Amino acid sequence: MIKTVHASNIGRVRSVNEDSVWIGHLAQGYTIGIVADGMGGHQAGDTASRLAVDTIADDLSSLEEGMSDEGLGAAVSDAILHANDVIYSEASKNEKYHNMGTTVEVLLLQDRSGVIGHIGDSRAYKIVNGQAVQITEDHTLVNELYKSGQISLEEMQTHPRRNVIMRALGTDPEVSVDLYPVTLSAGEVLLLCSDGLSSLVSGEHIAQISGMLDVPLEERADRLLQLALLAGGDDNITVALFELQDEVSGHNIKEWDS
Numbered sequence: 001m002i003k004t005v006h007a008s009n010i011g012r013v014r015s016v017n018e019d020s021v022w023i024g025h026l027a028q029g030y031t032i033g034i035v036a037d038g039m040g041g042h043q044a045g046d047t048a049s050r051l052a053v054d055t056i057a058d059d060l061s062s063l064e065e066g067m068s069d070e071g072l073g074a075a076v077s078d079a080i081l082h083a084n085d086v087i088y089s090e091a092s093k094n095e096k097y098h099n100m101g102t103t104v105e106v107l108l109l110q111d112r113s114g115v116i117g118h119i120g121d122s123r124a125y126k127i128v129n130g131q132a133v134q135i136t137e138d139h140t141l142v143n144e145l146y147k148s149g150q151i152s153l154e155e156m157q158t159h160p161r162r163n164v165i166m167r168a169l170g171t172d173p174e175v176s177v178d179l180y181p182v183t184l185s186a187g188e189v190l191l192l193c194s195d196g197l198s199s200l201v202s203g204e205h206i207a208q209i210s211g212m213l214d215v216p217l218e219e220r221a222d223r224l225l226q227l228a229l230l231a232g233g234d235d236n237i238t239v240a241l242f243e244l245q246d247e248v249s250g251h252n253i254k255e256w257d258s
Contacts, residue, residue: 040100087170
């Protein structure tokens with residue numbers, strides 16, 4: 001069994017939490033995690049992220065048992081594309097939602113392996129052997145500039161347009177979904193997070209806290225939130241953690257929000 005926890009905080013600056021998060025354990029044997037970071041201002045951003053999470057969770061909750069790896073990837077991609085249609089349609093009908101969109105991270109696990117679907121600059125990490133390995137690639141302007149050699153890794157952190165996203169969910173009638181195969185072994189942790197965490201907390205600190213296997217998972221999530229708040233908390237902060245259940249101890253850690 002996989003232990004899970006999710007936590008979200010409005011931060012110190014924003015008046016609305018535009019992040020949405022959902023975790024589900026399905027009777028068919030699947031574990032699902034979704035993190036979305038909305039954009040578009042008051043009401044629009046939180047509406048976009050909520051529509052994304054609700055649509056994707058609903059689509060994936062009716063999966064058949066025992067799907068192949070290819071089937072899992074197709075299911076995640078289809079659910080994300082469906083959410084894109086829903087958000088784009090809603091934005092087209094209502095002026096106050098004009099140009100709303102969201103990032104999205106979708107984890108679908110069958111036992112210990114599965115897939116991550118990704119759009120935007122929210123991130124998925126695997127914490128293994130004391131390192132936070134970034135699984136997803138940011139769809140941002142600064143990442144494109146870095147990959148093309150126009151700016152350095154250090155310049156990415158201070159670039160005046162570092163918040164510009166090149167690909168989002170719901171802003172255009174069509175969008176491309178990145179899919180990443182993923183596995184979870186004993187001693188490893190999977191982390192989904194909005195950039196309210198990853199832009200303020202270093203990979204080293206993310207790995208150090210997430211990898212504290214002797215500390216309850218919910219306490220690790222709270223410590224990550226507190227680090228981002230201490231670093232300024234200038235954005236909404238959301239984390240979702242996944243870890244194999246310790247069958248010897250038999251502890252059950254429930255889902256929670258903060």
